[in-house]
Amino acid sequence: MRDILVHLRTMQMFAQTAHHLVARGPFHSDHAFFGDAYEAAADAYDSVAERIIGLMGEEALKPQTILLEVNEKLKMAPSTGVKENKLFYQFQLMMEQELCKKISMAIAAGVSPGTEQMLGDLCDKSEVRQYKIKQRIK
Numbered sequence: 001m002r003d004i005l006v007h008l009r010t011m012q013m014f015a016q017t018a019h020h021l022v023a024r025g026p027f028h029s030d031h032a033f034f035g036d037a038y039e040a041a042a043d044a045y046d047s048v049a050e051r052i053i054g055l056m057g058e059e060a061l062k063p064q065t066i067l068l069e070v071n072e073k074l075k076m077a078p079s080t081g082v083k084e085n086k087l088f089y090q091f092q093l094m095m096e097q098e099l100c101k102k103i104s105m106a107i108a109a110g111v112s113p114g115t116e117q118m119l120g121d122l123c124d125k126s127e128v129r130q131y132k133i134k135q136r137i138k
Contacts, residue, residue, distance in 0.1 A: 107119055
């Protein structure tokens with residue numbers, strides 16, 4: 001689940017940056033979407049972090065190494081100078097799809113019913129965002 005935790009922090013940091021950097025039309029809806037996306041990722045990160053500590057102890061949560069891994073993952077993310085908001089959406093879609101893949105792998109590896117339900121809920125919400133992204137970038 002640590003891999004999911006790192007991924008969620010990456011998603012949160014990316015979506016918050018996209019929220020700040022989106023420009024041009026349709027600015028308001030793009031700004032709002034990424035605001036919602038980074039808040040959802042932050043909430044999901046909190047839930048997974050607390051689950052990890054509850055199941056494995058605080059030693060399993062090392063924020064310094066998590067942030068190093070997040071930084072590596074963000075190196076390929078669109079950032080300043082983006083000319084079309086669509087690029088932010090394309091990267092967000094890739095991150096959402098990867099999240100559900102990581103969740104599927106964690107569930108297949110075996111987790112408690114409660115953890116499976118929590119992870120399934122995170123994927124369910126991600127699939128809603130994936131639908132919205134696909135509609136936006138058509």
